[in-house]
Amino acid sequence: MKEEVSMNQQEHRKIAYSKMDVIKLDTKCLYAGKLERIKEWHEKSHAHPFCEILFVLSGKGETSVNGKVYPIEKGDIVIYNPQTVHEESTTGVAGIEMAFFGITNFQVSGLPADHLIDKDASPVIHTKKDMEKFDFYFRSLVEEVYADKQYGELIAKYWARLILLGILRLSNISEAKFVTNAIFTRIHQYLSHHFTEIESMDQICDELKISKYYLSHVFKNYMGIPPMQYITTRRISYAKKLLQETDLTATAVGEECGYKDHVLFFKAFKKLEGITPIAYRRQASGPRMSTEEELKKSKEENK
Numbered sequence: 001m002k003e004e005v006s007m008n009q010q011e012h013r014k015i016a017y018s019k020m021d022v023i024k025l026d027t028k029c030l031y032a033g034k035l036e037r038i039k040e041w042h043e044k045s046h047a048h049p050f051c052e053i054l055f056v057l058s059g060k061g062e063t064s065v066n067g068k069v070y071p072i073e074k075g076d077i078v079i080y081n082p083q084t085v086h087e088e089s090t091t092g093v094a095g096i097e098m099a100f101f102g103i104t105n106f107q108v109s110g111l112p113a114d115h116l117i118d119k120d121a122s123p124v125i126h127t128k129k130d131m132e133k134f135d136f137y138f139r140s141l142v143e144e145v146y147a148d149k150q151y152g153e154l155i156a157k158y159w160a161r162l163i164l165l166g167i168l169r170l171s172n173i174s175e176a177k178f179v180t181n182a183i184f185t186r187i188h189q190y191l192s193h194h195f196t197e198i199e200s201m202d203q204i205c206d207e208l209k210i211s212k213y214y215l216s217h218v219f220k221n222y223m224g225i226p227p228m229q230y231i232t233t234r235r236i237s238y239a240k241k242l243l244q245e246t247d248l249t250a251t252a253v254g255e256e257c258g259y260k261d262h263v264l265f266f267k268a269f270k271k272l273e274g275i276t277p278i279a280y281r282r283q284a285s286g287p288r289m290s291t292e293e294e295l296k297k298s299k300e301e302n303k
Contacts, residue, residue, distance in 0.1 A: 027103060027104070027105050027106045027160075027161055027164065028103065028104050028105045028157075029101055029102070029103050029156060029157045029160035029161070030050055030101075030102035030103065030104060031101060031102050031145075032099075032100065032101035032102075032141050032142055032145045032156060032160065033099070033100060033101075033142060033145065033146075034057070034097070034098070034099045034100070034142045034146075035097070035098055035100065036095070036096075036097050037059075037061070037088075037090055037095050037096045037097070037098075039090055039094065039095050040090060041061075041089060041090045041095075041096075042087070042089040042090075043087050043088050043089065044087060045064070045085050045086065045087045046085070046086070046087070047080075047082075047083050047084055047085045047086065048080065048082060048083075048084075048102060049082055049083065050082055050102050050103065050104040050114055051079070051080065051081055051082055051102065051103050051104065051106075051114045051115065051116055052079075052080045052100060052101070052102045052103075053077065053078070053079055053080075053100065053101055053102075053103065053116075053163065053164075053167070054077070054078040054079075054080075054088075054098050054099070054100040055076070055077050055078075055098060055099045055100070055134055055135070055138040056072050056073060056074050056075060056076045056077075056078070056096060056097070056098050057074065057097040057098060057099055057135065057138070057139070058074050058096070058097040059073070059074065059090070059094050059095045059096035059097055060072065060073035060074065060090075060091060060094050060096060061073075061088060061089055061090040061091055061094065061096040062088070062089055062091055063078055063086060063087070063088045063089075063123065063124070064086060064087050064088075064089075065080070065084060065085070065086045065123050066084065066085055066086075067085075070122060070123065070124045071091075071124075072088075072096075072124055074131075075126065075127045075128070075131035075134075075135075076124050076125065076126055076127070077124070077125040077127060077134065077167060077170075078123055078124055078125075079116050079117050079123050079124075079125065079167070080123060081112075081114070081115045081116065081117060081119070082112075082114050082115065084123075086123075099138035099139065099141065099142050101141060101160050101163075103160055103164060106164065107185055108168075116164075116167065117171075125167065125170060125171065127170065130166070130170060133166070134163070134166060137159060137162055137163045137166065138163065140159050141156055141159035141160055141163065144156035144159060183210065183214075183218055184218050184219065184221075184222050186208060187204070187208060187210075187215060187218065187219055187227070188219075188222075188223075190204065190207060190208060191204070191219075191227060191230060191231060191234070192234070195230075195231045195234040195235055195238075195258065196235065196238070196256070196257055196258035197258060198231055198258070199258075201215065201216075201227065201228060204227060215227060231258075232268055232272070233272070235257040235258055235259070235268070236257075236268060236269055236272045236273065238256075238257050239253050239254065239256075239257045239265070239269060239277060240273075240280065240284075242256060242257070243277055243280055243281040243284065244281070244284045250262070250265075250266070250276075250277040250278050250281070251265075253265075253277060254266075254269075254277070265277070
């Protein structure tokens with residue numbers, strides 16, 4: 001069931017999973033373990049094709065991520081996104097003890113798959129007042145892996161997920177942004193890329209081969225709003241950008257955003273922003289000279 005790998009005085013015990021999960025979640029804990037380092041230790045640079053998360057149980061040292069050095073000490077969580085080149089070491093005569101695990105099959109909105117932090121963010125999170133809680137979580141995860149008891153694999157898997165959610169809470173990442181559902185990811189990507197073209201729920205369902213009920217249920221569960229409301233929000237946001245950055249008439253802006261009927265565009269814009277597209281442009285850009293032709297078009301569009 002478990003495979004031991006010894007490397008640089010480090011012990012990995014991989015978790016094997018049965019084909020049937022009690023709870024159907026997509027996240028997978030690939031392995032977990034604990035390592036104790038002797039003084040003046042330095043590990044060679046390496047990377048993983050998945051996300052690896054470490055917790056400093058005791059001692060202190062430093063980690064180098066993509067050439068930048070970060071000090072780490074007891075209570076710190078270290079996050080390595082997939083393919084992130086990193087290496088750990090101890091400083092001086094101080095040793096370090098860390099718990100760790102690898103996890104995959106998750107997504108945070110706005111980030112690539114299996115990435116927990118932005119590429120420019122610090123990989124080190126200080127748990128501070130939550131140190132004891134995370135210490136308990138990580139030690140419990142490692143204990144389940146090493147104990148080799150009945151249901152140990154499942155329990156360890158959910159300890160890993162609990163840690164992941166704890167990190168998201170600690171980092172103030174909203175629950176709506178944490179995506180564990182592959183279907184939602186497909187829906188969100190499709191709506192984000194085609195919001196100016198989508199005309200109905202039927203179009204989305206036909207493209208993604210899912211029912212209206214499932215589409216609405218899954219999307220609202222993660223985003224808090226129905227799919228078509230999300231499309232309207234994206235369109236109006238894009239319209240505001242065009243009104244500020246281009247000289248297109250309000251009608252043309254509406255067409256660019258997917259509104260074939262400029263009256264519907266004006267109604268949708270005013271409902272969300274409280275003012276008309278033309279008034280928004282004037283408010284955003286300040287007073288400016290208008291040609292007689294532009295004034296004429298503005299009057300027609302405001303009818």
